[in-house]
Amino acid sequence: MPVKDDLPLPTLRDMLASAHLRLIMFAVLLATASLVLSGGLVIRNYAQRNLELVGRTVAYTVEPAVLFGDREAIRQGIVSVAAGRGIERVEVRDSAGQLLAEWQNPQQGALATLSRAANPVFWPNPAVDQVLRGEDHIAEVRIYGNSEGILRYGLAGTIIALACLGLTVIATRILARQLQSEVVRPLEHVAEVAHAVRRDRAFERRVPASGIAEIDRFGRDFNALLAELQGWHAGLTSENRELAWRASHDGLTGLGNRQMFETTLCGAIDHARRDGSALAVLYLDIDRFKAINDDHGHASGDAALVAVGERLRAAIRQNDLAFRLGGDEFAVLLAPTSGRDQAGMVVERIRQEMAQPFRLPSGVHIAARLSAGVAIFPEDGESGDALLRKADARMYRDKGRDLGSGVFVNA
Amino acid sequence: MLKRLCLALVLLTSSALMTAPGRAMPLAVMADIPLGPAIPGESRYAGAVVRTVRGMIEYTRWPQHNDPLVLCVAGPTQHAGQIGSIRLSDGRRVDRRNVNATPGALGGCHILYLGNLAIALQRQLTEAVRGRGVLTIAEADPSNAAEAMFAFTYKPNGLSFRLNVDAVSRSGLRVDPRVLRLSQGGA
Numbered sequence: 001m002p003v004k005d006d007l008p009l010p011t012l013r014d015m016l017a018s019a020h021l022r023l024i025m026f027a028v029l030l031a032t033a034s035l036v037l038s039g040g041l042v043i044r045n046y047a048q049r050n051l052e053l054v055g056r057t058v059a060y061t062v063e064p065a066v067l068f069g070d071r072e073a074i075r076q077g078i079v080s081v082a083a084g085r086g087i088e089r090v091e092v093r094d095s096a097g098q099l100l101a102e103w104q105n106p107q108q109g110a111l112a113t114l115s116r117a118a119n120p121v122f123w124p125n126p127a128v129d130q131v132l133r134g135e136d137h138i139a140e141v142r143i144y145g146n147s148e149g150i151l152r153y154g155l156a157g158t159i160i161a162l163a164c165l166g167l168t169v170i171a172t173r174i175l176a177r178q179l180q181s182e183v184v185r186p187l188e189h190v191a192e193v194a195h196a197v198r199r200d201r202a203f204e205r206r207v208p209a210s211g212i213a214e215i216d217r218f219g220r221d222f223n224a225l226l227a228e229l230q231g232w233h234a235g236l237t238s239e240n241r242e243l244a245w246r247a248s249h250d251g252l253t254g255l256g257n258r259q260m261f262e263t264t265l266c267g268a269i270d271h272a273r274r275d276g277s278a279l280a281v282l283y284l285d286i287d288r289f290k291a292i293n294d295d296h297g298h299a300s301g302d303a304a305l306v307a308v309g310e311r312l313r314a315a316i317r318q319n320d321l322a323f324r325l326g327g328d329e330f331a332v333l334l335a336p337t338s339g340r341d342q343a344g345m346v347v348e349r350i351r352q353e354m355a356q357p358f359r360l361p362s363g364v365h366i367a368a369r370l371s372a373g374v375a376i377f378p379e380d381g382e383s384g385d386a387l388l389r390k391a392d393a394r395m396y397r398d399k400g401r402d403l404g405s406g407v408f409v410n411a
Numbered sequence: 412m413l414k415r416l417c418l419a420l421v422l423l424t425s426s427a428l429m430t431a432p433g434r435a436m437p438l439a440v441m442a443d444i445p446l447g448p449a450i451p452g453e454s455r456y457a458g459a460v461v462r463t464v465r466g467m468i469e470y471t472r473w474p475q476h477n478d479p480l481v482l483c484v485a486g487p488t489q490h491a492g493q494i495g496s497i498r499l500s501d502g503r504r505v506d507r508r509n510v511n512a513t514p515g516a517l518g519g520c521h522i523l524y525l526g527n528l529a530i531a532l533q534r535q536l537t538e539a540v541r542g543r544g545v546l547t548i549a550e551a552d553p554s555n556a557a558e559a560m561f562a563f564t565y566k567p568n569g570l571s572f573r574l575n576v577d578a579v580s581r582s583g584l585r586v587d588p589r590v591l592r593l594s595q596g597g598a
Contacts, residue, residue: 060589061589063589064466064469064470064587064589064590064593065593067462067465067466067469067470068444068462068463068466068593069444069445069459069462070444070593071445073593133469133500134499134500134501134502135500135501135502136500
């Protein structure tokens with residue numbers, strides 16, 4: 001449905017209220033109109049019969065007075081019978097058509113004026129009765145009806161209809177409010193959950209049962225959809241986490257890779273520079289690693305790398321970090337405030353760990369030696385590259401030495 | 412409506428009949444029966460009198476059907492010149508008969524019209540016919556001291572009559588309650 005942008009959409013409550021209002025107004029007006037109309041017709045019929053009866057009664061009452069020719073008595077007879085509501089005018093005429101007596105409703109006021117205006121509509125013809133004495137026709141009585149009663153009825157009907165309409169308008173509003181809270185609250189729950197899911201990724205939220213069949217069905221489907229989304233989201237999250245881990249770690253040994261080493265080293269250098277503290281980098285590789293590969297196969301080379309990784313992890317302190325930079329090259333970032341002495345101790349512990357032979361897949365046990373070089377920040381370089389180059393150079397010098405010799409920690 | 416009216420008439424009639432005998436009832440006066448055109452040689456009330464007498468006869472029921480009705484005139488009259496010409500709406504005739512003003516002379520009368528007689532004599536005559544089904548009308552007893560059923564009173568512009576409810580109730584006749592009502596001024 002096309003809606004103008006500047007017009008606010010109608011709420012469900014407005015729609016319910018206006019629908020109810022129209023329905024009830026239609027019902028009330030229909031009922032009132034038919035009641036007033038049928039009631040008016042019935043009243044009109046009764047009033048007509050009343051006129052005829054009053055005519056008969058007047059004729060009967062005034063008969064002696066007419067016979068005696070007493071006009072005053074005729075008038076009083078009319079008054080005694082006809083005075084009251086529903087009669088506008090009474091005339092008694094003798095057989096020659098001459099007026100003997102008349103009576104006019106004396107009522108004044110707005111209603112009486114209105115009634116007189118309406119009389120020709122409701123009572124176009126008077127009720128006529130003859131005054132007979134034996135066979136003689138001695139006079140004629142004419143009774144003109146008064147529409148005041150019908151007007152009063154119509155007025156009362158209109159007022160009652162208006163009052164009923166007022167009541168129904170109020171009732172409609174209450175009803176609409178109840179309906180709205182019954183229908184809209186479950187929908188608002190759905191909307192609230194959808195919003196929370198979108199904003200806070202709260203995939204664990206669920207729409208509660210509403211007690212309305214259609215909305216419950218909708219809520220169940222919505223909840224099922226949320227469950228699927230939750231599954232997807234969990235899968236994606238763990239996949240992302242694994243990808244991120246793989247991007248920064250070596251798959252074989254589980255140590256950090258070269259990229260993570262560089263990032264970590266950069267951060268550590270910044271930190272040490274700010275604090276004015278020292279920092280040590282250890283560069284290591286496996287002596288004669290190529291020979292292990294060649295003699296025992298690549299699976300054995302991998303086993304050697306895994307063994308070196310495990311032992312490095314075991315040898316370093318809690319705050320030190322070990323990395324595999326690639327091939328058989330490893331690095332250790334020693335915890336801040338580590339000086340040459342601590343570096344030497346860590347290298348010594350690594351050597352001790354490595355002295356234990358490890359088992360290759362082929363069942364052979366061998367021991368491997370690591371060459372190691374140390375560089376200290378800031379003496380050996382201000383940047384990561386410089387430190388790494390220094391440590392690398394020292395490691396190569398170490399590799400030239402015989403087994404058992406000390407590690408080069410100085411240039 | 413009709414039912415209510417009937418009830419009212421019954422009440423009115425019974426109240427009239429239940430009146431204690433002997434006690435003079437309040438005698439109501441009816442207003443202004445127009446006199447009509449004057450006829451030369453006749454009293455100016457003659458027309459009104461004949462119409463009124465006719466009305467009184469019309470609304471009175473005798474125990475038996477009488478045709479013709481005998482209207483006895485006792486004593487000299489001033490306004491009864493046309494009274495012999497009455498014909499009722501149901502076709503009955505009314506025959507005028509002049510009688511002596513003595514109680515024994517009233518046999519066969521259905522209506523007794525009292526002329527200008529002494530009140531005591533009038534009273535004798537009304538007492539003689541009481542309970543015997545005779546309609547009594549007094550022409551010259553405006554205060555109705557003789558206790559006739561109806562007594563004429565004369566006004567400059569019209570004729571009136573008084574009705575003695577006590578006399579009506581003891582007459583042995585039935586007078587239409589509407590006439591009783593009429594005589595009481597429609598009250």
